[in-house]
Amino acid sequence: MASDYDEYEPGKPFPGRIGMTVDESTPAWPAYRRAKDGAPNVLIFVLDDVGFGQLSCFGGLCETPNLDRLASRGLRYTNMQTTALCSPTRGALLTGRNHHTLGLSAITELSMGFPAHNGMVGFEHGFLSEMLLEHGYNTFAVGKWHLAPPEETTQAGPFTRWPLGRGFERYYGFLGGDTDQWHPDLTEDNRSVTPPRTPEEGYHLNVDLADRAIRMIQDADASAPEKPFFLYYATGAGHAPHHVEKSWIDRYRGRFDMGWDAYREQVFARQLELGVIPAGTTLSTRDPDVPAWDTLSADEKRMYARQMEVYAAFLSQTDHHFGRILDYLERIGELENTLVVAISDNGASAEGGVHGTFNEMLFFNGAPERLEDNLRHYDDWGGPDTFPHYAWGWTWAGDTPFRRWKRETYRGGTSDPCIVSWPRGIPASGEIRTQYLHVIDIVPTILETLGLEPPSTIRGVTQSPIEGVSFAHTLHDAAAPTKHVTQYFEMFGHRAIHHDGWRAVCPFPGPSLTEGASRGWLFGRTSLTREVLEELDRSGWELYHLDEDPSETRNVAAEHPEILRSMTRRWYVEAGRYGVMPLAAGDVARMNVPRPTVARPRDRYVLQPGGAPIPFAAAPRIYNRPHSITAKVRIPAGGAEGVLLAHGNRHGGYSLYVAEGRLHHVHNYLGLHKMKVSSNVVLPSGEHTLRYEFEPTGAPDLAAGKGVPGRSQLYLDGRLVGSAMLPFTVPNVFGIAGLSCGRDHYDAVVPSEYRAPFPFTGELVEVVIDLSGELTRDHQRDIDRLMAQQ
Known part of the structure; x- marks a missing residue:
């Protein structure tokens, strides 16, 4: 159907006419971008x-x-x-x-x-x-x-x-x-x-x-x-x-009782029958x-x-x-x-x-x-x-x-x-x-x-x-x-290149984790240094002729050394063309690389209830370090309950909350252990400062997946009202859920304690997370510890 108006491409000169009045002018409209007729x-x-x-x-x-x-x-x-x-x-x-x-x-x-x-x-x-x-x-x-x-x-x-x-x-x-x-x-x-x-x-x-x-x-x-x-x-x-x-x-009950070896055989036969792999x-x-x-x-x-x-x-x-x-x-x-x-x-x-x-x-x-x-x-x-x-x-x-x-x-x-x-x-x-x-x-x-x-x-x-x-x-x-015809591959230092039916692979840390470990190279722990790279380039490349061996079962590097040399050189050419360098392994050091943040670096976070949660990757990293959480609250007559601050979920995290009149903190170690400390007094009505502190008392055991042990302590208006020892903590990351203030936004850190979102029913003014290491000094505790060390 023909339109009763004229259009023109945005950015092009106006094709109509502009007079002193509308009746002596001719209109035209910037055209909307429209797909071709019948576009899928x-x-x-x-x-x-x-x-x-x-x-x-x-x-x-x-x-x-x-x-x-x-x-x-x-x-x-x-x-x-x-x-x-x-x-x-x-x-x-x-x-x-x-x-x-x-x-x-x-x-x-x-x-x-x-x-x-x-x-x-x-x-x-x-x-x-x-x-x-x-x-x-x-x-x-x-x-x-x-x-x-x-x-x-x-x-x-x-x-x-x-x-x-x-x-x-x-x-x-x-x-x-x-x-x-x-x-x-x-x-x-x-x-x-x-x-x-x-x-x-x-x-x-x-x-x-x-x-x-x-x-x-x-x-x-x-x-x-x-x-x-x-x-x-x-x-x-x-x-x-x-x-x-x-x-x-x-x-699917009982459908995989035959195990993975039989699964492979059955699927392989089906793939050949369907033609999704070559005869x-x-x-x-x-x-x-x-x-x-x-x-x-x-x-x-x-x-x-x-x-x-x-x-x-x-x-x-x-x-x-x-x-x-x-x-x-x-x-x-x-x-x-x-x-x-x-x-x-x-x-x-x-x-x-x-x-x-x-x-x-x-x-x-x-x-x-x-x-x-x-x-x-x-x-x-x-x-x-x-x-x-x-x-x-x-x-x-x-x-x-x-x-x-x-x-x-x-x-x-x-x-x-x-x-x-x-x-x-x-x-x-x-x-x-x-x-x-x-x-x-x-x-x-x-x-x-x-x-x-x-x-x-x-x-x-x-x-x-x-x-x-x-x-x-x-x-x-x-x-x-x-x-x-040609495609390079690289992931955590594991390299490959395809060219015209041939494929060269240089596995790192090895063709399997077992074989890598036999050389002293462990995934996640071994860095890809220049010395390691040179050793890999000398003896780590494998060669497969995919036209004859699509599943990479026969390493023919020894039979075709010239082809292998050509393929490895080609990998470096492609790496240069697409900016692959520097090569880096997927080791622990890479996980902990200092990265810039949108906000300036800080060790103090001030949160108010009602806001959006902070995603887990951007949340304050309290792992393996002293920290405190301070909440300013007003508790009405008759009491209050609910979450003050929660990070993580039932698969790992912590929650500071009020229930049955008392202040509680739970550290959920990866769904395996829930370590709780509770106040020994009921919280009175009125304005109060509620505080949680964690003080490390030892070193982490990262090889066992355990973060630092430490003292877990609760304070009411500066007075110690609860203390417990945590034998270990989550070392690196809580559940894939972030940090929320005034409620548990995602899922209860400990569902047996409360049901999310469990919002705080008193007035929560603010919550401050402090990572500076400044903790409340309990002089009597210091004296007791010194005496015990004599």
């Missing part, structure tokens, strides 16, 4: 920590009928590569640039002060959302982000690297690397929000994310049904915590870090099988709720014209260790994962009282037929399932594509498919070159050659 919607679905051999459409034993449906209507790409870690892959996926180019050598929490490592994706590297927004698309992001430095994720901003700052018009999800699926840390647009329901009321994050995605599409469709959308839908599955309703778990592929050999299933005790088998039941249930439940989005698009007549890309960000994760863990916070604190602790949670594995991850035998099995896993640059870490579907635009359905691809190729492919050129500028910023190459030519031709 774009939906990118990102799975987390899902291996090549887990989804049913890639031969896995986790039932994903909606992804199967997508594959039957589209194409399965069986040679898609990622970076081996989540933030780097997500940045590469959304920009079309290599992860070191973006400053995303690792997750943002492990940033360092070098261009390849700083975690600050520059605005010269435009996101697909920014590109499509300029061409008349609605842009929505739902789920995991993990692309902003943690120091920038507070309500102080800056918000420029949040989703709304990178071209998304609406956002709902979690900004960090993972979150509790029952009690998530949620952000809507640029503000912190709480879940709409509780787990007891049927809440689960996957349900919520699908609801929000559908609502975003629905809201836009009601006003502009012809306007296409770009939806970036990134769930937390199958990253830990593996949280899912019991009804889903029951569907003649050899199943990779036993990993030295993984025990044979038939050597395990009955308790171990029982526990490990349960872990996989829960993981598989989590993937199936995720698939179900993704299917609700597909169903909605089909109902409104949009599914046929929606270009869908489904992909995982890296291989399966080994962060559960050899035993798996009922609480992943044990891994992040270096605490041992013990079978006996896990068995206590057998019946509620996957429920709110766990933050679980499976044993790494399932990780190895989940990457069938490849070796190794996430974090490493063998194919188990980098080769991931990928599905592309667009019924209106891709006539082929149910077919397999084997061209070599990398995640940086997705943006140029989408742009070419939509008939769009990469922008030279975005919001006035000159854009860097897109480094991926389009594989749009393969959508219609299974025999089309790949255009992506």
Whole structure:
């Protein structure tokens, strides 16, 4: 239908006529940016920590009928590569640039002060959302982000690297690397929000994310049904915590009792039958870090099988709720014209260790994962009282037929399932594509498919070159050659390079943790010094001819020394081209690198109730140091109760609160030990200063995952009213939940003591956290201690 007004491109000269009055003037309007007629919607679905051999459409034993449906209507790409870690892959996926180019050598929490490592994706590297927004698309992001430095994720901003700052018009999800699926840390647009329901009321994050995605599409469709959308839908599955309703778990009861060795054999046979691996592929050999299933005790088998039941249930439940989005698009007549890309960000994760863990916070604190602790949670594995991850035998099995896993640059870490579907635009359905691809190729492919050129500028910023190459030519031709011939890999010093059917790998600290340890190199502890690098370059490189050996089972370095030398030289050329240096391991030193913060450095934090929580990564780090918490309160006649300050959740943290008239402090050591101190007096009404102090009394035992021991003390108006000794504390990080004042925003630190949010019912004026080390001096205690030391 012809319009009855004239339009012109914004920024161009006004084409109408301006006279002295309206009746002698001719109007024209700046034109809205509108997509081309018939432009398809774009939906990118990102799975987390899902291996090549887990989804049913890639031969896995986790039932994903909606992804199967997508594959039957589209194409399965069986040679898609990622970076081996989540933030780097997500940045590469959304920009079309290599992860070191973006400053995303690792997750943002492990940033360092070098261009390849700083975690600050520059605005010269435009996101697909920014590109499509300029061409008349609605842009929505739902789920995991993990692309902003943690120091920038507070309500102080800056918000420029949040989703709304990178071209998304609406956002709902979690900004960090993972979150509790029952009690998530949620952000809507640029503000912190709480879940709409509780787990007891049927809440689960996957349900919520699908609801929000559908609502975003629905809201836009009601006003502009012809306007296409770009939806970036990134769930937390199958990253830990593996949280899912019991009804889903029951569907898998007994299904993995055969163990991970038999799982690999079954999946390998299915993959060959489906054609997702080439005929003649050899199943990779036993990993030295993984025990044979038939050597395990009955308790171990029982526990490990349960872990996989829960993981598989989590993937199936995720698939179900993704299917609700597909169903909605089909109902409104949009599914046929929606270009869908489904992909995982890296291989399966080994962060559960050899035993798996009922609480992943044990891994992040270096605490041992013990079978006996896990068995206590057998019946509620996957429920709110766990933050679980499976044993790494399932990780190895989940990457069938490849070796190794996430974090490493063998194919188990980098080769991931990928599905592309667009019924209106891709006539082929149910077919397999084997061209070599990398995640940086997705943006140029989408742009070419939509008939769009990469922008030279975005919001006035000159854009860097897109480094991926389009594989749009393969959508219609299974025999089309790949255009992506060379690709480097690097993650925590673990290196690889692919070139024209050959692959060289230099594993660090070794081909397995066991083999690395035999050389005295330990993951997380051994730094990548120049001496180590030179030794690796002399003897650590392996060579595989993928055309003959897709699963990297035969190291042919000795037979082809010239090819290996050429490949290693090529790695250094590519590393120079994309700014990879300096190489850095994933050691403890990297975890504790001093990083700039938005606020100036300080050791005193003043908080008021009612504000947004401080994300865990930006919260005051009280670990292993003296600290105090001082609350100024007014207690009414009849008393008060509630949380004054809480950090963390039931999987690790602390809470200072008032209950039954008394002041209490609980230190929750990773869900294993709850250490409580309570006041020996009832708090009277009126204005008071309530104070908690922690004074270290020894050194941490970091090798055992234990922080410093110390005195835990409570004060009422300067008078000591409670004291206890803590034999150890959390050494590095509480649960993946932040700090809240006047309530427990996320989940109760100790659910047996109170139910969140448990807001303080008196008047809370302010809470001050002091990390300066200045503690109340109790002279009598000092005298007693000196006398005891004589």
